[in-house]
Amino acid sequence: MKMRGTGLLMVWTDIDRQYEAEFNEWYNQEHIAAMLEVPGILGAGRYKAIEGGPKYLAIYELEDHDVLQSAAYRDGIRYRFSERRRRVSGSHIGRNFLRNAYRQIYPARNNPIDIRKEMPPFIQLGRMDMPAAVEEEFNAWYNTAYIPAYLEIPGCLGVRRFRAIDAQPAYLTVYDLKDPSLRASKAWDDARKSNPWSARMQPLRHDKNSPAIYELIFAGKKTN
Numbered sequence: 001m002k003m004r005g006t007g008l009l010m011v012w013t014d015i016d017r018q019y020e021a022e023f024n025e026w027y028n029q030e031h032i033a034a035m036l037e038v039p040g041i042l043g044a045g046r047y048k049a050i051e052g053g054p055k056y057l058a059i060y061e062l063e064d065h066d067v068l069q070s071a072a073y074r075d076g077i078r079y080r081f082s083e084r085r086r087r088v089s090g091s092h093i094g095r096n097f098l099r100n101a102y103r104q105i106y107p108a109r110n111n112p113i114d115i116r117k118e119m120p121p122f123i124q125l126g127r128m129d130m131p132a133a134v135e136e137e138f139n140a141w142y143n144t145a146y147i148p149a150y151l152e153i154p155g156c157l158g159v160r161r162f163r164a165i166d167a168q169p170a171y172l173t174v175y176d177l178k179d180p181s182l183r184a185s186k187a188w189d190d191a192r193k194s195n196p197w198s199a200r201m202q203p204l205r206h207d208k209n210s211p212a213i214y215e216l217i218f219a220g221k222k223t224n
Contacts, residue, residue: 001222003043004115006104007062008162010172012054014095023094024218027058032220035060040067044220045119050180052125052212054096059119065103065165102162102172106143119219120157120176124183127207129169134201141201142173149191150175155182169207180213 015023024046032044043061067073104110130138147159157176164170182188192198 002115003117004061004110005040005042005063006110007065007067008102008104008172008174009041009058009060009062009068010098010100010102011058011060012096012098013056014054015056016095024056028218028220032058032218036220036222038067038070038072040064040070041073041222043119043222045216046218047123047214048217050122050213050215052209052214054098054209057125057214059123062101065101068101100167100172101165103165104160105139105163106147106159106161114158117158117176119216120178121216122177122180123214123216124175124177124180125210125212125214126171126173126175127169127210128171128173128205129207130171138201141197145195145197146201149194150188153182153185153187153191155179177213180215183211183213 027046032046035041035044040063041060042063045059047057047059049055049057062068107114142161147161150156150159155178157178159176160174162172162174164172177183192202
């Protein structure tokens with residue numbers, strides 16, 4: 001079954017502690033199941049921050065980002081509110097809410113193995129904006145010099161890059177990881193320093209709470 005396309009929907013939030021249990025139960029049992037009924041939403045998972053934030057992250061793998069403009073999504077999800085949803089997803093219980101849609105820019109085309117990948121156990125997220133003067137070079141460096149070294153590290157299960165649709169920061173990198181300790185390893189540090197080009201590009205700064213490490217806490221399963 002196809003699990004990945006070329007779009008992502010990412011939803012971050014912090015939840016007040018007294019509402020966390022009910023919120024998580026609603027999200028896992030009701031909301032993700034409803035999202036996966038929408039044609040073009042291929043997979044879904046929920047993550048909890050180990051490092052960085054906000055604390056909770058929901059990831060939806062999309063056929064492409066235009067799925068979010070479809071009638072099935074707009075009418076079936078965004079404007080359908082159950083009583084339970086009204087009770088546990090209101091602004092009075094959540095903070096630092098962020099919802100961004102993305103289109104994939106690296107790799108340019110997914111191979112047949114990658115489109116069947118399930119949600120990884122851990123992810124690292126990097127979120128950055130780039131000044132227009134260095135944007136073209138930044139993308140060339142990231143795709144051809146920076147990412148390949150990480151893909152050689154055992155335990156790095158894959159890397160994808162995305163550009164936000166009408167949101168900031170513009171760029172998102174998602175590293176699929178077998179173990180969160182990988183980021184503190186010598187191999188990871190060596191990869192970061194492996195190309196002389198990186199010494200000039202890496203001082204460009206990440207957004208707040210980036211990079212961040214998240215652990216999978218729930219994976220939704222599409223039923224059709």
